[in-house]
Structures are given as C-alpha cells and as structure tokens.
Amino acid sequence: MKKRVACFMVLCLFILSNTAFATNWVFFERRSDPNDPGVRIYSSSYNIYIDAESVFKDGNSFVYWEKKLFDNPSYGAKEYLTNWVVNLPTQQFRTLETHMYDSKNHEIYTNYSPGDWTKYDPNSLVSAQITFALRYARQGSDIGQKPTP
Numbered sequence: 001m002k003k004r005v006a007c008f009m010v011l012c013l014f015i016l017s018n019t020a021f022a023t024n025w026v027f028f029e030r031r032s033d034p035n036d037p038g039v040r041i042y043s044s045s046y047n048i049y050i051d052a053e054s055v056f057k058d059g060n061s062f063v064y065w066e067k068k069l070f071d072n073p074s075y076g077a078k079e080y081l082t083n084w085v086v087n088l089p090t091q092q093f094r095t096l097e098t099h100m101y102d103s104k105n106h107e108i109y110t111n112y113s114p115g116d117w118t119k120y121d122p123n124s125l126v127s128a129q130i131t132f133a134l135r136y137a138r139q140g141s142d143i144g145q146k147p148t149p
Helices: 002-017 037-042 125-134
Strands: 025-031 046-051 056-058 061-074 077-087 092-101 107-111
Touching (some): 037 046, 037 061, 046 125, 061 125
Antiparallel strands (some): 025 046, 046 061, 077 092
C-alpha cells in the first residue's frame, strides 16, 4: 500500500511539474504607423502584449515575456513570443529566447541563444514597455517556463 501511495505521489509531481503556469496577456500597445521601424521590419501592423504572470524582479534586473500578434503573418509567423531580461541600472536589455508561431499556432521557429546587451533610450518605446512591465513585477526569479501563446 505504501508503494502505491508513493508511486501515486511521484506520478502527480511529474504531471504537475509539466503543466504550464497561468498566463495573463495584458495589452501594451498597437503598432500600425507605416513609418514605424517595427512595422517596416515586420511588414505588418501588430499588437504588443506583456504576460503579467511572468514578470519577475530579482535585485537590479527583471525578466518578462512579450507577445507580438501580427495582422498579417511576418516571415511566416502570426505570433512572436520573446523572453526579455532588463538590467535597470545600466539601462540595457536583451532577449533570452524567442518563439515564432504560424496562423495555426504551430511553433515554426525557436531560438534559445541570448541576444547581445543593448542600451535603451529612457524616452523610447522600449523604455515605455519596460516601465509598463515593471507594474506587474513580483520579487523572485523567473520560473523558466514559456507562457502559452
């Protein structure tokens, strides 16, 4: 009987550890101006969302997930998920990973290579997005799970 209970507990831990955590995509901004560099790069207007459940602040840095949802697929992708890390004192940010999904929600591209650190202008869209994401920050480390698109 004890073996059955132990096996059941191990099975429950395995199942629960593989479930995705809750997501809460909060609308940040719509980018639709044809002169906007992002719209030109992606050849599409898009909405930007922040996952409020994935914003974790640890000391002087924090991480969060961003979703770009395109009106028209960009490079075959309807949706991009990007995990960002920000160093607040140095005003630098970089990607940790990126995932692209087609219009049927199939993952078509993944990049787990962190990008280079880039300094951001305090008056830029990046800075505004960082300020927006910080409103949802919780103390602690990123739990490492990708939110559902």
